[in-house]
Amino acid sequence: MNLILLTQNTTPVIGQVAWILGKIMNGIFYVINLIGIPNIGLAIILFTIVVNLLMMPLNIKQQKFSKLQVKMSPELQAIEAKYKGRSDQDAMMAKNQEIQMVYAKYGVSATGSCVQLLIQMPILFALYQVIQRMPAYVTQIGNTFKVLAEKIISVDGGGFLQESGVETITRTVGMYGKSMTDGNLANGIIDVLNRLSSVDLATVAEHYDLTQLTYQGKLILSNDTTRGLVDTYNNFLGLHMGDSPSDLIKIGMAAGAWGIVIGAVLIPVLSAATQWINVKLMPQQPKSDNEKANSMAASMKTMNMVMPLMSAWFCFTLPSGMGLYWVAGSVVRSIQQVVINKHIDKIDFEEVIKKNSAKSAKKIEKLKQTQERMNAYANMNTRNIQKTSAQGSAGGNTARKSMADKASVNSGAESVQTGAAKPGSMLEKANMVKDYNERNNKN
Secondary structure (H helix, E strand, O other): OOOOOOOOOOOOOHHHHHHHHHHHHHHHHHHHHHHHOOHHHHHHHHHHHHHHHHHHHHHHHHHHHHHHHHHHHHHHHHHEEEEEEOOOOHHHHHHHEEEEHHHHHOOOOOOOHHHHHHHHHHHHHHHHHHHHOHHHHHHHHHHHHHHHHHHHHHOOOHHHHHHOOOHHHHHHHHHOOOOOHHHHHHHHHHHHHHHHHHOOOOOOHHHHHOOOEEEOOEEEOOOOOOOHHHHHHEEEEEEEOOOHHHHHHHHHHHHHOOOHHHHHHHHHHHHHHHHHHHHHOOOOOOOOOHHHHHHHHHHHHHHHHHHHHHHHHHHHHHHHHHHHHHHHHHHHHHHHHHHHHHHHOOHHHHHHHHHHHHHHOOOOOOHHHHHHHHHHHHHHHHHHHHHHHHHHHHHHHHHHHHHHHHHHHHHHHEEOOOOOOOOOOOHHHHHHHHHHHHHHHOH
C-alpha cells in the first residue's frame, strides 16, 4: 500500500493560508455538488483558476518590476563598470548611493522582487497542502470517508490496516491535528483511506465488507452495477485522481484499457510542456557585462530547463490529482502571462519613469529639508550646551578661587597655630617668643 498519513497543515503562516484556501476549496466543491457534479478533478481546476485570479495583482506588479528592471539594467551596468576594481569604503558608499538613485528614478525597490516571492511562496505551499489533503478541508469528502472509518473501527479498530503495514496509525497526528491516542483514530483512518490506490481500497473494502455502506442515501464504494461516491469524486475523464499515472498505466495495460494508459501518460507530459511554455512567456533578462549577473542568469536558465523534467517525474509518481493541479496551474499561469504581457506592453514606461523621477525628486528634496532642520536643531542644541558649559566653568572658577582664598586664610591661621613659618620671617620670630614663654610658664 502507498501510505502517507495526512493532517490539516499546522505550519505557521502556511497552515493559516491553507485554512483560508481550504474554505475556498470547500465552497467550490459544495457548489459543484449542488449542481450534481461532485468531482475532485473539476474542483481542482476551478480552485486553481480562482486562486490564480486572486494572485493576479501580485503577478502584474512583479512583471512591471521585471520590465522596469530590464530598462534600468544599462544604467546599473554603467555604475558597476564605473566602480569596477574599487573596493574602498568611500567608493562602495558612492556606488550604493548611485544604485539607490537609479532604483528611485524608476520607482522600484531593490527588494521588490523578493517581497513578491515571499508573499507568493506561502500561498503556493498552501495550495499544495489543500490539494494533497482534500478530506481535511472538504467537508463532503471527509464525511463520506468517515462512514467507512467508523465501520472499520467497529470491526477491529483498524487492526487489518495495521497488519497491512500502517503501524503508525495509532500514534501519528490525525487529520484535524489531534493525536490518535486522544480519540482521533477515525480521522487517522480517513487519512489512510484517502491515500490508498483504487486497488488497495478495494482490498480494504472486501476485508471489512464496506461495499454496502451509504452516505446521504448514496452508495460510497462502487459495486458491479453502481458507481460509488468515492469513484464519482475521483473519476476525471476516466482517470482515478487517487492513483498515480504509473499505477494507472499498470491498471490500464492489465485491463486492456488503452485510453487510461494514454491519459496517464499525458499528465506528466502536459505538466512538463505547459511549465516550459510558462517559463518561455516570462520576461527574459538581457545579457549583462556583469559576470555575477550573467552567472545568475545562466543558473536560472539551467533551472528553467530542469524544472519541467522534474515536474514530469513528480507527476508520474504522485497521485493524478496533484498532476492535474500542476497542469491546470501551468495552463492558467500561461494564459495569465499572455494577458499580463499585453497589459504591460500597453504601458508607456517612459511616462512611468518620468512620474517616478518627479516623485523621487520631491522625496529627496523633502528628505533634504528634514535633514537640514535636524542639523539646525542639532547645532542649536550644541550652542546651548556650550553656553551652559561656559557658564558652569566661570562659576566653577569663582567658587574654586573663593575656596582657595578661604583655604589660604585657614592655612595661615593653622600655620600660626602649628608654628609652620618661613625661616627668618616675623612669623618665625613670633613663634620662637611663643615657645620661650610656654617653656618658662611650665618651669
